[in-house]
Each structure stands twice: as C-alpha cells, then as structure tokens.
Amino acid sequence: MLNKTRFLQKQLAITAAIRVAIVAALLGVLLTLQHWRDDWQQQRNALQGQVSALQRQHTELQAQYIKAKESLSLYERIMNKGDASGFDLDREHAKTVFDSLKFTHHLSTLNISMSAIQPVQRTEYQPKIAQMVASDLRLTFEGMKDDEILTMVDTLRQKLSGYVKVEEVSLKRNNQLNGDVLVALTRGELNPLIKGEMMIKWIGSKLPESPATSDQVPMEN
C-alpha cells in the first residue's frame, strides 16, 4: 500500500513535471510563431499599402498621360499664342498687347487697371506643380463700334498668355451717328460713338520658383 502510494505520488510528480514542460515548450513555440506571424502581418500590410499607393499612382499617371497626350494640340496652342509664350501671367508683355489695342480696335481712349497677381483656389482642380493665379483687369474705353470693342476680347485671348475671362461689360451709346460725326470720320478723327467698361479676370499659372508679383500696377494708354 505504502509502496503504491509512493509510486503514484512519484508518478504524479513526474507526470506533472513532464506535462508542464511539454505545455510550456508548446506555448513557447506558439507565442514565437504568433510573434513572427504578427511581424509578417505588419510587413504584409505595409507592403499592401505601398502596392495600393503605387497602383493609385499608376492609374493617375496613366490617366494624366492619356489626357496630356490628347490635349497636346490644345497645350501647344495655349503655349504658343501669337507672340505670347507660356501660361504664366506676363505683365510686361500684356502692356504691349494693350498698347496695340487702341489702334487695332479704333479706340479713342483706353484705360487699364491691373490688380496684383493673386493665387486662386478652385475646388475642381488642384495644380500639380504650378500655382493658379489671376489678376483682375478693368478696361475703360471709348470706341466706334460695338463689334470692334467686343472682338477686343478675342484679340486679348489670342495675344495674352493665360486665359482671359470677361466677367462684366458695360456699353453705352455716346453719340448718334449724325452728319457731324460722319464728317469727323472722313477727316480721320476718332469720334467715339460708344463708351464702356470691361471687367476681365486674367488667369494663368505661376511656377513655384517664380518670384511673387504683387502691387497693383495702373497703366494708361
């Protein structure tokens, strides 16, 4: 009886020790594996993120490239308009353009006020490298024919860099076309029949390295 009790006690101790060791070893293996698994999971997630970002980049780049290719003729047209070059707002060049308007469109007077070039925020498009900028132009003038005045917008669009968007135009008949006016015209005098005012937003881009342009510069012709 005593022997069997001792035998069983010993067996219990040995059994428990062996089982505890085995279970501990197995738990160690499990925890190690889970630790590795978690590391791998993190690596995989990071890689997945990179791949997703690359895929997005590729999709955007592809779409951008296709659109650029399709818009190449437009781009070239925008960039090489008459004697303007590029899409940046070149106020010096603008001055020469406005200077010529008076003659080409038979204006007796032309006053231009140009606001500082300011950044423009639009939700529809975020420029990739350039900054979207604009300057508000106010033109007051006196001329002969409404057609000549209105085609002035087309001339500006053709000659100025960037894009010219007319926001407001006021035209008022100044004089009736009567005999005195006709006589003056035959003498080569400019007798304004129409006077008006035009508000224009002149839109373009500015590359980051370009220095900022500010201060309102009034010009008068």
Add this chain to the structure above:
Amino acid sequence: MVSLPGMGAEKAQFILFIGDEGAILVYMEGRHVVKRLFAPNPEPASVRGFLDLLTMRPNVPIRLLFDVIDQSYIRHSLPPVAAFSVNKLIKRRLERDFPVQDIKGAIFINREKEGRKDWNYLLISLAVTPHISRWLDWTIDLPNPLKGIHLVPVEGEHYIRALSKVISEKRGTKPGNWQLLVSHHKVGGFRQIVLKNGRLIFTRLAQPIGETVPEVIAGNIEQEVMNTTEYLKRLSFENDQQLDIYVVVSEEIKQAIDRKKFKNNTVEIFTPFEAAQALNIDQAALPSDHFGDVVMAAAFGAERKKRLRLFNPPIQRLHLLETAIFWTKKLASVIAIITIGLSAWTAWEMFNLQQEQTQLEQQQQTVQQQIDSVQQDAKKLPDDLNRITDVVSIYELFSKKDRGPHDFVAELKPTLTDDILIGALHWSTVPDKMNPNSGNTYIKVEMSVEFHKHTGNVDKFVVQVRDFVARLKAQFPGYRVTYEKLPGVLEDTDTVEMSFGKDTVAVGKAVFDGSRMIEVNFTLTDEPTQGVP
C-alpha cells in the same frame, strides 16, 4: 501509465468478483468476456494466474465486486433538510451506525411525498473481515488503477432490470413491482436480491456448502424462495401481488426445480449461458457452466452507470492520486492539442502571409515597371507632364463654360429691327449662389432699348414691345426676360388719378407723351428664379 476512464477505459476492464469462497477475475473488452479465472484465496500460489493476467495489462482498471455475507443494509429516514445538507447527515449516520473500519455508503431510495417529506436512504456497510482485508491488500498492491468497490446486491438492481426487460419483451407484459433474483454463485452461494419498484429492499445469501446433488440444491432454492416470500410479507408484500422470480442456476438444477412450489408468482429460470445470451454478453458463460458469478460480473462490467461506488480511506487516497495523474495528463493533453492546433493554424497563416508577400512583391515590381513605362512615354512629350496637365486643366477649367458678351450681342442682333436700337448694355456674370464654389456662373444682361417709329400711338408701341419680347424669348429660350413698366399702359396694379382740364387727360403717372423715341429697360438672365433650381 494510467488508462483513461470513461468510454475508453470501459472497453477493457477487470472485474474481481469476491465471495466468501474465493474470487473470480473477469477480463472484459466491451461486452466481450476475454478471460475468467478463479482463485480460492489471495495466497500467492492461488493468485499467480490473476497476477499474470493483470500485470500483462497494467493500465486496465479493476473494479471489486463483493458478494460476501458480511454486509449490512439499513433503511433509514432522515429529517427533511436541504438537499445539499443531507450528505452530512448521511455521513454522520454512517459513522454512528457502523464500525469505523467498515466500508460504508448509502443509496437514495426516495423522498416521502407526504408528512415531513423525509429522505429515505439505504445505509450500506461492508465489514472488513480478515478475508476481505486480505483481498483488498492484495488488490491495492496491483499496478492496475483501482476504480472502486461495489456490492453485488446493490449493483444487482441493474442486472435484474436488464433480465426483466428481456422477459417483459418476450412475454409482452409489464414487469411486476416486486422482483426476486436467485443466482447460484461459485464464490458465495445462493444470492437472493429483492427489488420493490426497481429498488433494493431485501437481500440474503445462503451457502449450501458441500451439496452437489441438483435435486437437493433445487429443493434448497425452492425453500429459500419460500422463506424469502414469507419474509417479504413483513415488508408489505401481499400474496395477491405479483412477484417476478428470476433464477440463474445450472441446467441440472433448472430441470430439478419444481415451479409449482412458487405458487402464482411468475418464474423465469436461466442457466448462466442463457442469462449471458439474454443480456447479449459474449463469452460470459458456456452452456455447461453451473454458476452465475461470471455473468453477473460481466453484466456489472457492461453497465455504464454503477449504482454505488465505495472506497476505504487507503483506496480513496490511491484513487485520488490516480485521478490526479489522469486529470494532469488529460488537462495537459487538451492544452497541448489546443496549442498544437493554434500553432498549426498560425503556421498556416504565416505560410499564407508569405505567399501573399511574394505576390505583393511581384505586383509591386509590375506596377513599378508600368509607372516607369508611363514616365518614359511622358518624357517624349514636349514638356513636363505635370506642367502640361496644369496648363490644360486650368485653361479648361475657366474656358469650358465661358460665354462671352460677344456671343450674346451676336445673338441679340437678329432681334433688333430698324425701329429698335440698344442705347446701353450691361453684360455680367453672376456666380451660382446655391453652389458658390462650383465655378458655375449665370449671365445677366441689362439693356436700355429705344423704340422708334411708333408715331405716338400707344397701341403700336405696345405691339412693338411685345413683338420684340417675343423675338427675344425665341432667340434666348433659356433666359428669363423682364422689362419695366411700359409708359402709357394702364395696368391693373396702377393707381389711377385723372384730371380733366382744357387740353390733356392725364392717366396715372404713366403718361404716354407721344414722343418719337421711348426707352424701356430690359433684363435677361439665365439664372434660375430663387428657390427654383
């Protein structure tokens, strides 16, 4: 090693059926008796065969089934305490009613449904005589796990129930409330067990030592049954009640028993072989067997639920140790299996992660190549791709919906006639008030229109204006055309003041003076009316 209890352990087991005249060791696998050995006493020479068989299977558990004469059964009513307190009462009662060294236990009979609702228990004691003690000492030293001590009269409940079930099915009748088993045992004698309503109510052991003549033994059995029947009358048995009598004896005795002696009671006599067959226990008895010990032991072994398991303190200690070893192994095994399972699952996840990682790396390489390819193509463009995109996008952003004044004036001209001139025109863009960040604009044109050649006739003037408005609306279908009140036209909303003098009749403030040119201010806009999209 210790074998697992439960189903696995029940597959192979030893039953040591111990009586006053020796012991029978039965080795079973499931319901199949593999081997049976007899030993008259636990002397080494006698139990050599036992030891050989047991030591060959040291993991197979052993149960002791006693069929000795020194057993006491006392029916006892205990006060109606709570169910969880009754065990303490039983323990106290057992300690008080039986000697300390006895192996004791109790089985629940019923609880009174009326009155105090006492607990009825059958208190049981197995006296540890020197004979029993020798067998217990011998058993304890065995390597086999000892699963418990059991008593034939108690476990006989299952045996009788199994036999009565077979007979009831055969006869198609219900078993009676009273049942009596007489089984002829080699190691004990004639064991009689009486059940009332399936519960043990009485037991006796008669030992016809030395008798071998079947007719004499049959007579003894008849006499014993009659004595027992008489005794049962003290336990509320009445003659008109049905007593089912089951007898397990040898073929010779079966033939010699006079069934008429049992009067009106139903009697079923089995040989050990027939009983084993009825209970579907394989190899428990041969046709020539005389005794029912092995069949009863095998039926006990085959029964999953035991009625009462007893321990004495030393065996209890050993049992606890064996149970601790068993549960240590079982718990460790469960934890190990779960851990291995989780490890395997984790390894499988790692394998999948590795596969995914490889695929992602390939995918990354492919996408990078595609990006490089697009970038190479982009280098062929005349300018930087981003620059082109910026320029074109900004240009399109402003030019796409841009409608200049020139277009408007060009469209306006066909609506004018030689008697209608534009005196002033103000063309402007109005931002979308509902969605100011959209960049959408509407056009609003205010113009002063001069109407000539109406010859001072207000009706002609009105027609002139209305025709012009109609032309405007036709030319600018998307625009809303409004104009100021026409002079000289009396509207329902006008205040009318009249004065009658020499020359003129003035009507309100709007006096059509008949001058040759009248100016009317018009407004055209494609902006929706407020509140209407």
